[in-house]
Amino acid sequence: RLAVVGSVNHDVSVLLARRPGTGETVFGRRVLTAVGGKGANQARAAAWAGARPLLLARVGEDHGPAMVEELASCGVETAGVAHDPSVPSGTAVITVTDDGENAVIVVPGANAELTPQEVLEGLRGRLGAGSVVLAQAEVPTDAIGAAARAARDSGARFVLNLAPVVPLDPEVIALADPLVVNQSEAAALLGDADDGAPPTDAGALLGRARSVVLTLGAGGAAVATAQEAWTVASPRVPVVDTTGAGDAFTGVLAARLAEGCPLRRAVDDATLAGAAAVQVRGAALPPPSAETRR
Ligand code: ADP
Numbered sequence: 001r002l003a004v005v006g007s008v009n010h011d012v013s014v015l016l017a018r019r020p021g022t023g024e025t026v027f028g029r030r031v032l033t034a035v036g037g038k039g040a041n042q043a044r045a046a047a048w049a050g051a052r053p054l055l056l057a058r059v060g061e062d063h064g065p066a067m068v069e070e071l072a073s074c075g076v077e078t079a080g081v082a083h084d085p086s087v088p089s090g091t092a093v094i095t096v097t098d099d100g101e102n103a104v105i106v107v108p109g110a111n112a113e114l115t116p117q118e119v120l121e122g123l124r125g126r127l128g129a130g131s132v133v134l135a136q137a138e139v140p141t142d143a144i145g146a147a148a149r150a151a152r153d154s155g156a157r158f159v160l161n162l163a164p165v166v167p168l169d170p171e172v173i174a175l176a177d178p179l180v181v182n183q184s185e186a187a188a189l190l191g192d193a194d195d196g197a198p199p200t201d202a203g204a205l206l207g208r209a210r211s212v213v214l215t216l217g218a219g220g221a222a223v224a225t226a227q228e229a230w231t232v233a234s235p236r237v238p239v240v241d242t243t244g245a246g247d248a249f250t251g252v253l254a255a256r257l258a259e260g261c262p263l264r265r266a267v268d269d270a271t272l273a274g275a276a277a278v279q280v281r282g283a284a285l286p287p288p289s290a291e292t293r294r
Contacts, residue, residue, distance in 0.1 A: 010067060050255065060084055090110055130156075
């Protein structure tokens with residue numbers, strides 16, 4: 001069993017030649033909408049890998065019902081998603097210029113109202129040894145803390161994607177097995193100790209969590225546990241859009257751990273999923289192949 005505690009956003013992407021300056025108006029080429037947010041993206045990636053993740057999240061009544069329906073159609077269990085009539089859904093406004101670069105504004109909306117009580121309620125009776133609870137940091141820190149402690153108290157494994165880096169109780173981070181971060185998040189956590197060079201050593205963060213997975217973009221991933229450390233290379237693939245690579249990686253990692261795979265095997269499959277995600281536009285993944293859905 002995999003439970004994902006995280007955000008759901010209504011993503012509005014505008015494709016345009018260049019962004020307007022202050023007070024300026026420009027024409028965009030197209031508007032695309034999608035269900036996004038790290039919680040939704042990672043739950044969808046886990047479902048893509050064959051898991052049936054339980055998503056605990058909060059949405060508004062505006063886009064909420066449609067977003068939940070779409071996630072359910074992807075294989076995500078959505079009964080634990082709360083519908084809040086008093087706030088708008090989380091929204092991300094994304095501009096994508098022709099060179100593929102994006103700039104993003106996130107308005108948390110309903111995600112900011114997710115409570116520790118509803119996380120505990122949603123997880124009650126659903127976890128046991130071998131279960132995995134996955135959280136990211138686009139929801140309130142006390143909700144993340146509740147998820148971590150519920151995992152610990154039921155013998156489940158807690159996987160934390162500390163994205164973005166928020167001030168989280170070190171005791172909560174210490175429960176992470178693994179802590180998953182990309183290089184900029186690792187740099188923020190380490191306080192730029194390494195003259196600003198992007199960190200490549202997962203072991204540098206091992207004192208903070210039970211195990212650490214550091215994603216290295218096209219460079220793959222570095223892993224450190226109390227027993228050993230290793231790296232996994234990424235396959236060389238044509239890049240269309242790197243949005244969502246980290247979400248695909250983390251969702252598949254958690255799905256494999258929940259199946260009982262060892263960390264080594266889970267990271268190998270996560271690396272393949274990250275490489276698959278960069279070959280398609282947006283945070284989506286290509287249709288599952290026989291190799292990815294087992
Ligand atoms: P984020 O998306 O959070 O910035 P990364 O850029 O580190 O995180 O990407 C996460 C994972 O996605 C990497 O560990 C790797 O497996 C895969 N990945 C990312 N970029 C590429 C790429 N250009 N080629 C192949 N795999 C990639």
